[in-house]
Amino acid sequence: MxxxxxxxxxxxxxxxxxxxxxxxxxxxxxxxxxxxxxxxxxxxxxxxxxxxYSRWWYGKEEGWAAGEMGTDLWTSGAGDENPNFTRYESLxxxxxxxxxxxxxxxxxxxxxxxxxxxxxxxxxxxxxxxxxxxxxxxxxxxxxxxxxxxxxxxxxxxxxxxxxxxxxxxxxxxxxxxxxxxxxxxxxxxxPVTTSDIGRVTKPAAEAFLARMYLTRGMDQEAFNMADKVINDYSFGLVENYDDLWEMDNLRNEEVIWVVNYSEDLALNDQEDDILFPEGHGRGGHNGHLHFFMTYDQVSGMDRDIENGRPFNRYMPTQFLLDLYQDDIDSRYDGSFKSVWYSNAPSEVEGMAEGDTAIYATKYEVSEEFREDAVYTIYDRSDIYESDGSIVQRTKYPSLDKFADPTRPSISEMRSSRDAFVIRLAEMYLIAAEAQFNRGNNTEAANYINVIRERAAKPGNEAAMRVTAADIDLDFILDERARELAGEQLRWFDLKRTGTLLERTREYNPEAGANxxxxxxxxxxxxxxxxxxxxxxxxxxxxxxx
The missing domain is CATH 1.25.40.890 (Serine Threonine Protein Phosphatase 5, Tetratricopeptide repeat)
Incomplete structure (x- = not known):
């Protein structure tokens, strides 16, 4: 191919x-x-x-700053270089x-x-x-x-x-x-309906983007019709396990409608290109693996390695984002966030062996008894967030790992050959649901959302993940888009489209909301x-x- x-x-x-x-x-x-x-x-x-030119935005630090940050979902890690977008400081x-x-x-x-x-x-x-x-x-x-x-x-x-x-x-x-x-x-x-050139746009990709545009402009019937057409008229399908979407050996999966592609030959993902990646911003290939990881390599029992990534520590989740997931029944939390790091330097910690848990970063409170009994280091809810969601410290937290790349050739390599998913089939279900909600048809909206939620259910929890018409409102739809699409460079546009950017940022992101x-x-x-x-x-x- x-x-x-x-x-x-x-x-x-x-x-x-x-x-x-x-x-x-x-x-x-x-x-x-x-x-x-x-x-x-x-x-x-x-x-x-x-x-x-799509490579400058998709899979790039500044693209995340403008497309995801300054919303209800994300705030600054210690390494954030774009606080004007992340926290609206002197924009x-x-x-x-x-x-x-x-x-x-x-x-x-x-x-x-x-x-x-x-x-x-x-x-x-x-x-x-x-x-x-x-x-x-x-x-x-x-x-x-x-x-x-x-x-x-x-x-x-x-x-x-x-x-x-x-x-x-x-x-x-x-x-x-x-x-x-x-x-x-x-x-x-x-x-054409299909192409053998990965990254070229196709008819269904154009239809999918058209569905997004219809929704943006309030053309709800047209948005529904087009999204439903993409769902039903082609051979796309939801990947069975949400976590598998992001595996480096599964990037050519049936859920992806259009990607911004990067080359497996990292030399072609040129990080010195002054036209496409000016002033060193581009870092060549997809570099999501850099920006969302906490500084695990500063904790005893862990050295930086290829498997766990190079942690630039730019962006961290808001408490609100982590709390959106019912992770006992919804696989998307574990499929999106890394909470446990396994030791690769056990000699630094007495009683720790290779492969033992070295770090546990959790959105939950941990008892003092639990903490005292643990050999590993714990960062719990109170270590990371204040009760109002403001930040206690910016270096240790559950980290988005959708974009991890353990295939990089060295621990210092900034370029990844990962393709950036721009449109995937799950978004079509969410567009169809939102369009139906806007048209007053909550039952149909719930039906489309349930397809996504049933795929996300942990085994045996499909019924618990289903929602009804009574559950559907705009907040629920935006929450569901967050659970499904977190980090995929859409959130700022979603909130602007729905007229909720100011309201939700102020309510759920204490730092950006203050500015x-x-x-x-x-x-x-x-x-x-x-x-x-x-x-x-x-x-x-x-x-x-x-």
Whole structure:
């Protein structure tokens, strides 16, 4: 099975005021703009490069900062480098990451626009042109969704931008979504049902993303119809055991609808690429294994090893997130979080042997008697959280381990070949359920949620995991999405979509909740962009930012 290798081999000037790159700096194939547009080989490199920009967000630290943090589910670990997103501390237009987001997404848009408008020059067969055009239009919709949700009605264009631009427009949110739907309709009608190139978008992937867009825009009947179609019309299926979804040898499973792929050859997951991973932020491949692990290697009985990961200790769960799971009946807690570390340095602790428990990090209170009898180190609820959910210490806690990679070649390796799951089948059930709830049909909403919950049930607990129409409300749906999708770079968008970002963050995340303001439902436009435009009366900063 082939994988879509998305090596960036050329540069096209991009909006807005981003320094252009020199083709001679990184041009291993001898590609120029003429050969990009007028040869099949060159145009394929353009399409691959358009995919590459998704790697900057999916599986990357900053993508988690903006897509998961600053919500009800996550707060700062001791190593957090993005408190402006995680805790809304000084989230202002000069925040570096905001500028890089802007540059990357608009570079991606410009590349898509260039390809869409020039594909007739490519020399490809008519059939292949149609497929690649559908891919580019899907990607443009995909990137514009990130832009419009992050910044609202900012600059919009379907034209290729060449050279330095000094004016920008403010377009309505509806303008963005009209184009998103138009592009996705084309993609749905022209993409193949399957592909052997891992990472390329397909018809069901476009339909699944379209279902997400319909839900975002309150088009509930359309969202339900499209999600239900993806569930029933293809060969996707829920993986029997939730924990198995995340195994490195099972990434090509039947539940995954679309991934941002990374190469098994880590040299191709280049962490030095100044275009895709500027200023060292990218760290090459998927690096979720770095950011969610606590510092287990600072505890007696444990040394850092490949199995337990390299702990950057960036992000930790809120007490609220951990409490959402009924872990006696719901396998998703154990399938998502690591609570026990087994000793690989037993000589450091008297009475400890290789493989014995060295650390137990639990969301529950542990009695003093239990603690005194244990050879291993315990971090219980009171060691981690105050009674109101604020943080006691930020280095030891149950750690999200969905993205662990014990196949890395060394303990210091930051790159992982893990693919980033962008859309999987479970989300379609949740979209169908939410759409039915919005339409007043709680019984059908419960039916779709129960498919997910029964898969998640520990053996013999299927009946206990089922819910009824009376259980369904918006809070339950959001709680269920948290249990199923925690860490999958959707939470900020979920809360914004449902109008609950402010309410739930304030209620369940004491740190972010103390700082979040009404205007944080949008991100600040980078100050560099505001400063650079000449039409400053038209292109103004988002409200609430200075």
């Amino acid at each position: 082939r994988r879509l290798l998305t090596v960036f081999v050329f540069c096209i000037s991009s909006f807005l005021f981003v320094s252009s790159c020199d083709l001679t700096e990184y041009n291993p194939g001898g590609i120029t703009s003429e050969t990009v547009y007028t040869t099949p080989e060159g145009f394929e490199s353009l399409v691959n490069a358009a995919y590459s 202002q237009p000069n925040a570096n990451v905001v500028g890089v987001f802007w540059e990357q997404f608009y570079s991606a848009i410009n590349l898509c626009n260039a390809g869409i408008n020039r594909i007739g020059e490519s020399g490809m067969s008519e059939e292949l042109q149609t497929t690649r055009l559908a891919e580019l239009r899907f990607l443009r919709a995909f990137y514009y969704w990130h832009i419009v949700e992050m910044w609202g009605g900012v600059h919009f264009t379907t034209d290729e931008t060449e050279g330095i631009q000094v004016n920008a427009n403010k377009s309505s949110v509806e303008t963005f979504y009209n184009q998103i739907f138009e592009d996705l309709d084309f993609a749905v009608n022209n993409l 979040i303001q009404d205007h944080h439902v949008l991100r600040p436009i980078p100050q560099s962009q505001i400063d650079a435009v000449q039409n400053k009366d038209e292109f103004t900063q988002n409200a609430g930012y200075q």
